[in-house]
Amino acid sequence: MKSVAQHLADVLAVVAPLGAIDLQLAEAHGCVLAEDVYAPADLPPFDNSAMDGYAVQAADVVAATAGQPVSLSVLGDVMAGSWQSLAVSPGACLRIMTGAPIPAGADAVVPLEWTDGGLASVAISQPPHPGQHVRRAGDDLRAGEVVARRQGVVHATQLALLAAVGRDHAVVHPRPRVVVLSTGDEVVEPGQPPRPGQIYDSNGYALIALVAEAGGHAYRAGIVGDDVDRLAAVLDDHLIRADLVITSGGVSVGERDVVKKALQRLGTVRFERVAMQPGMPQGFGTIGPDATPIFCLPGNPVSALVAFEVFVRPALRRMAGFDDLTTEPVLARLVEALSAPAGKRQYRPAEVSLVDGERVVRAYGRAGSHLLAGLAGANALIVVDEQTTELAADSMVEVLPLARADR
Ligand code: AMP
Numbered sequence: 001m002k003s004v005a006q007h008l009a010d011v012l013a014v015v016a017p018l019g020a021i022d023l024q025l026a027e028a029h030g031c032v033l034a035e036d037v038y039a040p041a042d043l044p045p046f047d048n049s050a051m052d053g054y055a056v057q058a059a060d061v062v063a064a065t066a067g068q069p070v071s072l073s074v075l076g077d078v079m080a081g082s083w084q085s086l087a088v089s090p091g092a093c094l095r096i097m098t099g100a101p102i103p104a105g106a107d108a109v110v111p112l113e114w115t116d117g118g119l120a121s122v123a124i125s126q127p128p129h130p131g132q133h134v135r136r137a138g139d140d141l142r143a144g145e146v147v148a149r150r151q152g153v154v155h156a157t158q159l160a161l162l163a164a165v166g167r168d169h170a171v172v173h174p175r176p177r178v179v180v181l182s183t184g185d186e187v188v189e190p191g192q193p194p195r196p197g198q199i200y201d202s203n204g205y206a207l208i209a210l211v212a213e214a215g216g217h218a219y220r221a222g223i224v225g226d227d228v229d230r231l232a233a234v235l236d237d238h239l240i241r242a243d244l245v246i247t248s249g250g251v252s253v254g255e256r257d258v259v260k261k262a263l264q265r266l267g268t269v270r271f272e273r274v275a276m277q278p279g280m281p282q283g284f285g286t287i288g289p290d291a292t293p294i295f296c297l298p299g300n301p302v303s304a305l306v307a308f309e310v311f312v313r314p315a316l317r318r319m320a321g322f323d324d325l326t327t328e329p330v331l332a333r334l335v336e337a338l339s340a341p342a343g344k345r346q347y348r349p350a351e352v353s354l355v356d357g358e359r360v361v362r363a364y365g366r367a368g369s370h371l372l373a374g375l376a377g378a379n380a381l382i383v384v385d386e387q388t389t390e391l392a393a394d395s396m397v398e399v400l401p402l403a404r405a406d407r
């Protein structure tokens, strides 16, 4: 049997970052940058007011106190978005709004709160020091400075900064487009009355959600029965829209394990036994004219999820251009003793929580690769290495957090 580490290494040797493309800014959200971006101009681009108030010459109002306010005549208003029609002269001021350009002649802003709010003339009861409440051009970034670096992720704040310097596009590694296909004669769409012997497709939904949460564009291609030719035809149809294909089911040694039969004959997909539980049968390789990577995951729901976490997520991250591919395990104290099989790495759905500031973990429900309800309550996987068969209560164990929206 092949080790988990070796299988992951083999997978990562095949998948490569998707070629960089120039995307509209909103589309670039969540993507990895493939260019260094520099500020074309200062940010902010011009001196502007940080407050609603009055643009003044600070020297005019140094003597202002609450008891003896200084009066200035108000020459007019400067609104946000207006530009330089009026200037401040000695003894006078302009009413100014937040974000409006500082008019010529002014060197400070008196906040509205320090005044009587006058329109023709204003009484000022507190002096600003020179430069006070003025946001200087280039305060945030100077022209030519780095806005965002290659390999950085375009999160909300990077998106904001790119927009702030005027960029409406960015060169990034696109999100991988992933086609998800379920297989099995017994597998049917939820929403219809159950017939004897049938089960509903849960893997298809699990996998599109996992792909989306991992930053991919998921496309659920539905269900194919256990029919080698049909499977080959459906895969062929969908290759056009796929950077990666994920199938589930049909990879064991059973009579009807048609994914294995259909893809084995192409010669580019290998079906192997990986020393892990759950998730032992794994298929991986490439198909089609563009050598599109394909994962053929086992059908049992827990096996499929574990295989996604251990092999598919790192592959997707590589395709999306990330440098860090795997989730680092964290240590937690095991609440109840656990046993695990020898010679295989075990991944056990578990619930991690903080108790008095300490991270503790307990296996969630029984072990069993078909037990979906237990999995739905889990927020982590306990990882037990190949050599360990018994873990005592209170021992420290490695835990892989699952990406969950409510974490
Ligand atoms: P297989 O890998 O095809 O032998 O399937 C292993 C187990 O997983 C069987 O009990 C299948 O019924 C089940 N299974 C296969 N595909 C799915 C699916 N899409 N959703 C839920 N269970 C599935």
Ligand code: MG
Pocket: 183, 184, 185, 249, 250, 256, 257, 299
């Ligand atoms: Mg099957």
